[in-house]
Amino acid sequence: MSKIGGRLTLPTDIDMIDETLRLKELLDADALRDCDGTNMPEELLECDGKIYATYYTTRKDNEWAEKNPEEIQQEYVMSERVTAKDTALRIKPMKGFYTEQLKINLLDDPKRWWEVMDRTTGEIVPTDKWEVDAETEEVVIQSVKYHEYTVSFLAFIIWDPVHMYNFITNDWTDVPHQLTFDVRQPKTQVYVKEKLKRWCEENPKVNVVRFTTFFHQFTLTFDEQKREKYVEWFGYSASVSPYILEQFEKWAGYKFRPEFIVDQGYHNSIFRVPSKEFRDFIEFQQIEVSKLAKDLVDIVHSYGKEAMMFLGDHWIGTEPFGKYFANIGLDAVVGSVGDGVTLRMISDIKGVKYTEGRLLPYFFPDVFTEGGDPIGEAQDNWMKARRAILRSPLDRIGYGGYLSLATKWPGFIDQIQKVVGEFRQIHEEVNGTKCHTAPFKVGILNCWGNLRRWMANQVHHAIWHREIYSYVGVIECLSGMPIDVEFIDFDEVRNGIDPDIKVIINAGDAMTSWTGHENWLDETVVTKLREFVDNGGGFIGVGEPSAIQHQGKFFQLSDILGVDRELGFSLITDKYNTLDPEHFILEDIENEIDFGEGKSSIYAQGENYQVLNMDQKYCRLVTNTYGKGRSVYFAGLPYSPQNCRILLRAIYYAAGMEDEMKKYYVTNVDTEVGAFEDAGKVVVINNSKDPQKTDLYIKGELKVSLDMEPMEMRWVEI
Amino acid sequence: MSKIGGRLTLPTDIDMIDETLRLKELLDADALRDCDGTNMPEELLECDGKIYATYYTTRKDNEWAEKNPEEIQQEYVMSERVTAKDTALRIKPMKGFYTEQLKINLLDDPKRWWEVMDRTTGEIVPTDKWEVDAETEEVVIQSVKYHEYTVSFLAFIIWDPVHMYNFITNDWTDVPHQLTFDVRQPKTQVYVKEKLKRWCEENPKVNVVRFTTFFHQFTLTFDEQKREKYVEWFGYSASVSPYILEQFEKWAGYKFRPEFIVDQGYHNSIFRVPSKEFRDFIEFQQIEVSKLAKDLVDIVHSYGKEAMMFLGDHWIGTEPFGKYFANIGLDAVVGSVGDGVTLRMISDIKGVKYTEGRLLPYFFPDVFTEGGDPIGEAQDNWMKARRAILRSPLDRIGYGGYLSLATKWPGFIDQIQKVVGEFRQIHEEVNGTKCHTAPFKVGILNCWGNLRRWMANQVHHAIWHREIYSYVGVIECLSGMPIDVEFIDFDEVRNGIDPDIKVIINAGDAMTSWTGHENWLDETVVTKLREFVDNGGGFIGVGEPSAIQHQGKFFQLSDILGVDRELGFSLITDKYNTLDPEHFILEDIENEIDFGEGKSSIYAQGENYQVLNMDQKYCRLVTNTYGKGRSVYFAGLPYSPQNCRILLRAIYYAAGMEDEMKKYYVTNVDTEVGAFEDAGKVVVINNSKDPQKTDLYIKGELKVSLDMEPMEMRWVEI
Ligand SMILES: [Mg+2]
Ligand SMILES: [Mg+2]
Ligand SMILES: [Mg+2]
Incomplete structure (x- = not known):
């Protein structure tokens, strides 16, 4: 256990005063919060530590909404x-x-x-x-x-979707449906600002106003049977009104069309290659949302309080990785940590003083029930979060839900104590220094680039889908790897690839925004990438990289990748692919490789490939050389400790820098190492629930053999 | 065993005179043939029965080729x-x-x-x-x-590809490479005709000239290492020359481009949606090839001999299901029977006096060897052929290869005897009458239509490929089903669907000629099909029917099919598919359904679907109603006796004529029934190598319960 305390937010409720105080003491928490469905007891407002209060700008005021139906x-x-x-x-x-x-x-x-x-x-x-x-x-x-x-x-x-969701999920009755109002519109804007001021005055003990969130809910639409019809966590469909759209027309200089939003019924799913008009609309909304959000934050600050934003619900238009986010002037962002990827979505945010991650499990009856495994969930969640924190630390962690459920579950609070202890220990040992990373950057290339950093191939983040886990694995692996990752879009390729980037990854299904679809018809894109690889760059493709049918190829970079996908047209062409698994990438790899759904019908071609893994006559892992550069193709790459190692090796291979990999290295694929040179320490983590033996290499030399406890985190002086 | 004889062709060889005569007697064969690599002994020319002689128009005359290099x-x-x-x-x-x-x-x-x-x-x-x-x-x-x-x-x-293939396969040495010459060109045309006349004069004992074949070899190209590089059995790449192309330009009225043939390097694979120019070229070649072939056939006839064409090798431009084929005036077509589909490719040919199928196995050392199973292959081949023969009889069967191999294999000749006996028995019992079929036709819709009858989804016919067997199964099932099948193209849809057709099938992968790709963007195509189904027609889709991404759908007939394929864009949309397998289509079906490669990511949608089979959250078998019509979707349908039954049921269901199905019916899915009303007989076949019990229904009533021997064929009076 660490010597330092704090950095921890706990939920509370009206009937949990004593229990809250006991746990606050036990876990050394320094902040308390209310949640959806719980309330902050008056008595706790006086305790030491910060008090967070959730704040809703767009609902919980049906009187106003009903009086101003045109501003709903x-x-x-x-x-x-x-x-x-x-x-x-x-x-x-x-x-x-x-x-x-x-x-x-x-x-x-x-x-x-x-x-x-x-x-x-x-x-x-x-x-x-x-x-x-x-x-x-x-x-x-x-x-x-x-x-x-x-x-x-x-x-x-006429019913706020999140309120409706909670209403249905919790079987509420006799609760009036909360109408929504649009803070962007003139009357409501004035009203909401005044109301916030009043609220600040009336709540002097609240230290942190936790906006949940600002103005526009992500798309969440129900069907006739009150079931979810479609939900797009990234969606802008519910951020429109004639008032806003007329402003947009003036700003954009062209006429708005509903099609820009409904998008053939796909509602601009993040998987769609975004149209120019939709990108314009996102840009416009960011400008306007950030301006108005700043007004609210300024009000909060004027009362000596902090302003925190919840990354979810009405987050639309804030785009934490967009150009305008920092202008809002927030003190903090808080979000849910489902895995390493969603942690990085929070911890990588710039332009705030601190970030906070709400760890899982949420204290809700669905997990804290017979057959549920809250301790196991907490462990799995922490193992994924921990490796990401080592690369990009959150400043704080917290929990949410009903505290009573957590305290009654035998052993659960002990588990939380371990998590909190390790979290604090990281901060203590690292002491603000940066983890050593490879001497080059990796760029994830897709249509969204940095605007949707750590959001690639995600459907309502951290939700498993059969269609995506084989691609999300790539960024989940990267979220905890000693590699600096950039998310770049095709314009950044067109305008010249950042010279710090040595390896580019393109991962996903054909036709989607993640691989880029018609961007691959652009000769500038393909020639820039050929030049990049020819001059020594690396290219890693997963699934259907660079895919669009054109001029005899499906993968437009098949020359770089050494593979293409059989669509039937070249069944008449003989393939002579044979397995040759002796390769740098597969050293240390002992188990069968998991390719997940593994894109089928991949064949190697050209004169420079090596097939490392096959499924019957198809290829699943292929390397290729192209001029001075190299490529690696994966049919799929779900998250697993072994796949992290394979990807790490593939990246160093693609970069042509195999010799650099063992600067800090552990041999057992279930373990990982992080080096904090400025702190004089390395940390070895066991990402499995079994004991593991592993050799630790430093600067290419065997330093020590370690026997690791299940899930252990071990700090070693260097 | 049947009482009649004949209808059988046997191969022979120079050193097999006595053995040939013994077998000819034993099997009551009425024709003898030479093969590639074997020769007809002089002594046998005098025996009763017909003598076939293979004849090559384009090679075996290097002297001519070398003298006329411009006509190679x-x-x-x-x-x-x-x-x-x-x-x-x-x-x-x-x-x-x-x-x-x-x-x-x-x-x-x-x-x-x-x-x-x-x-x-x-x-x-x-x-x-x-x-x-x-x-x-x-x-x-x-x-x-x-x-x-x-x-x-x-x-x-400069080396005939088939000669080269045989040369390499059989390790020939000291055999000069056979050059090819182009019979279409002026000097060679005159020369070849004269030579044929001479040959006819010199071979008075030959009854049947077996052309192998006419003028243009299908595409068969080798790589630097003498390995097959690409081979397209349907390919026209080797049927070109400036001489021919200048004629084509005059005929077509536009300038020829090499791209019309090389087709981005796909060489006009039959899986490609054919360009207008390639279709024009096929048309032009048919016209010219049929004219010139007729000249040769006329020469053969003038010597009192029959002209037979081998469906293979230089068959390009003959197109047996094309408009010009009958003009050639051939007496017969012979081809290799790999399965029911390839049998129908021969037996359905019109415009000849008779058809002959060469059954498998070919008497070659690859099968007649330790570890080989020639008897098993003969049985499997016959079970597939037999059910197709019942629907569309060949007139003759035969074998090819080295007779010595066949006679030495214990039990093999007995197996041949059984096959030959059953084949003759069918002719005897049926006596030229037609098998009862459903009171409606089924149309297979693709870009090739009847020109490539029974050739859908085939790569060099009867070769198994992982990418195709789940689609070839559809026509393999149909080849032996009591259903009249038409192969129709999209123009036939545009111009008005044949009113005899009650069910249309579209089967294959997206983007291919088999599903139709951009044809589905044509409003005429989709509206005609909607009208067809709305008015009571049936539509069966397999794999990616009607697929092309457009206006919010991937399957353009998703409204009819009740399913679409998830490409990522609608992952944000909730699906509530649940299994409901109680359905007419699945009555009698006891085993797990085999969907083969089974297209993934299929979901049901709309208000009229029923999901009959699922794989996790995906659907594999779905029915839907649309107006007065119905549809059935299969994720894949490889050939098996059970899948034949499922398809039969799906067709009757789609046609809305379930009540008609049991006019003649057997309950056991491993058995099938054929009814010959004019002959007063039904035949029940056991398509398995196990004994089977089955109930026979006639006009909806149980007629008799049958205990069938393995592979038995049983005739029952009605
Ligand atoms: Mg939420
Ligand atoms: Mg291990
Ligand atoms: Mg052949």
Whole structure:
């Protein structure tokens, strides 16, 4: 256990006063917080340490919302697709949506703000070919037989989606549905600012105003049966209104179209290659959101309080890795740590004084129940978080939910104590110094670049999907690796690759924003990357890197990668791929390699490849040389300790710097090492729940053999 | 055993005279043939029965070829892709090809007949930006740095690829490489006709001239190491020459481009959606090939002999299911029977007097060897062939290879006797009547339609590939099912679907000719199909039916199919697919369903679907209703007796005619029934090597319960 305390936030509740005080003492916590569904007891306001209070700007004031219905928040939604079986067609736009969540906006002129699309041709149906029947809330379209149509329209968000989610999940009754109001609009803006001032005055004991969050909820839409219909944590669909869109038109210099938001019904999923117009809209929203958020933060500061932002819920437009975030002037960001990747999404944020991670499990009845394993979850969560903290430390950690559940679970508080102890020990040993990293940077190349740092291939972050885990593994591995990682977009390739970057990774499925789709038709992109590798750079592809069918290739960088994917067209061409697994990348690797879903039908080609792993006649791991450079192809790379090691080796190989790898190195793939040269220490962590033996190398020489306890973290002087 | 004899062709060889006569007697064969590598003994020319002689029009005459080097056959080939690392680039077109097979054509002006392509931009490099260095046989290009280039060029085929293949496979030495000459060209045409006349005169005892084949070999190209480089059984790359192409230009009315043939290096694989120009070229070649072939057939007929064509080797341009084939005036077609599909490729041919199938195994040392199982292969081949013969009979069967191998293998001749006996029995019982089929037709929809009948999803027919067996299974099932099958192309949809067709099947991978790719962007195609199903038609999709990303959908008929494929863009959309396997399609189905490679990431959507089979959260078998019509989706459908039954049920379900299915029906999925109403008989076949019990239904009523021997064929009076 460490000697220092603090850096820890605990949740509390109205009936937990004594227990809170006991735990605060035991765990040496220095902050208390209320949560959704819990309340801060008056009695605790007086204790030492900081008091956090959640603050909602857009809801919990139905009176205001009902008085100002035109300033209720709005969302662009698309009707279901309906096929015309005749030359007239009626579509009920709200069909499939939950009418207690969304209410069709008939206040603003539909002809100005809606769009009827012929989805068979992709053409807009002219406004003189459709009418709104206000009586039935239907759209009547002059249709072409057997064409499919949709109506894009505005709807008021008459029930805050997060409130609704909590209401349903917790079976609340007799709680009024919370309406949402749009702080961006003129009357509400004035009102909300005044209200915040009042609140600050009325709550002198609160030290930290924890905004949850600012103005625009991420896209969260329910269906007729009150089930989630679609949810995009990165989505801007609910950040619109005619008021905002008219401003956007002035700023952008072109006419807004609903299609920019509904995006064929994909709602600008982060997997879509973003259109220029959607990027413009994100830019515009960041400018406006950051300005208005700053006003609120200034108010908080004027009362001597800190302003903290929760990275979630109404975070839309804040974009912590965007150009405007620092302008807000926040003191802190707090977010949920689901794994190493989501930790880095918080700990890498600049422009705040400190970051705080809420560790798992959340103290909710779903985990703290028979058959649940809260201790195991806490351990797994911590092992993923710990290796990321060593590379990019959070300043604080915390927990959320019902404290009573945690205290009643035998052994759980002991586990928390271990976590908190190790967290503090890291800060103590490291003492603000930086972890040693490879003498080059790795760039993750996708359409989003740094704006969506550590968000690649994520669906509502840290949620497992069969379609993504084989790619998310790449950044989960990297989140705790001794490598400086940049997230770059295709314009950064076009404008000249940062000379610090020595290895570029492109990972994901074809057609998605993560691999880049039509960007690979741009000769500037492919020639710059060829030049980069030819001159000694490294390129790592995972899944369908550089994929778009064009001029005889599917992977446009197949010449660099040494592989392409068989789509049927070259089945007539003989492949003579044979396995040759002797390679630097596979030294130390003892177990079968896990490629996850492992993209199929990959074959090696050209004259410079080496196939390290095959599945029947297909290849799953291939290296290639190209001029002075090298590439590595993976069919997939889910997170595992072994895959971390394979990726580490692949990166050093691709960089042509194998000799540098053992500057600080541990032989057992279940262990990792971090070196803090300025602190004179290295740390070895055991990422498994078994004891592990490992040799520690420093500057290429065997320093010591270590016997590690399960999950142990061991500090060694250098 | 049947009472009738004949209908059987046996191979022979110079040293097999007595053995041939013994077997001819034992098996009651009525024809003898020579093969590649064997010779017809003089002594056998006098025996009763027909004598076949293989005849080669394009080779076995090096003297002629060497005297007329400009009339040696040519092939369009594409150089390897080379990336320019500077503003000048040298490409050696022949690199990677086997110089003893192909010789670069510098006789015809490269600037007229070659094409240098910038594969990065897809643009043609103007002829003033490159030169041929005749000395080094290189092309020197003014290049853009880091662009990829190819050279498309003509090469002479100085070693017949089939001769070369046999030469290498059989380790021949001291055999001169056979040059090829182009019968289409003027001098050679005259010469070949005269030679054929002479040959007919010199071989009065030969009854059947077995052309192997006419003029143009399918694409078969070797690499530097004498290995197969690419082989396209359907390929036209080796049917070109400036002489032919100038005629083509006149006929087509536009300038020829090498790209029409090399096709980005895909060589117009049958999996490619064929370009208009390639289709034109196929049309032109058919017209010219059929005219010239007729001349040769007329010569054969003038000597009182029959003309038979081997469906293989130089079959290019004959297209047995094309418009011009019947004009040739052939007496017969013979081809290799690898399975039910390849049998139907022969037995469905119209415009000849009879068809003959060469059954497997071929009497070659690769099978007749320790570890080989020629009897098992003969049984498996026959079980697949038999069910197809019941639907579309061959007139004759035969064998090929070294007779000595077959006679020495214990029990093999007994197995042949069984096969031959059953084959004759079918003819005897059926007596020329047609098998009962469903009261509607099924249409297989792809880009090739009837021109490539029974060739869908095939790579060099009857060769197993991991990428195709899950689709080939569809037509292999159909080849022996009591269903009339049409192969239709997208123009037939555009022009109005044949009213006899009640169910349409679209099966294959996205982007291929088998599913249709950009045809699905054509509103005419999708609206005609919607109308077809809405009015009661059925649609069956396998793999990626109607796939092309457009306007929010990947499967353009997802409204009909009730499913779409997840490409990542709709991961944010919740799916609530649940299993509901109670369905007409799955009655009688007892074992796990085999979906083969089973396309992944399929989800059901809409309001009218039923999910019959799932793999975790993905769907593999889904039905849907659309207006008065129905659809069925399969993730894949490899051939198996059980999958035949599932497909049969799916077809009757899609047609909305479940009640008709049991007109003739057997309950055990390992058995099938064929009804010959005009002959007053049904036949039940056991498609397994185990005994099977099965109930036979006639007109919906249980007629009899049958105990079937392994592989038995049982005839029952009705
Ligand atoms: Mg939340
Ligand atoms: Mg280990
Ligand atoms: Mg052959």
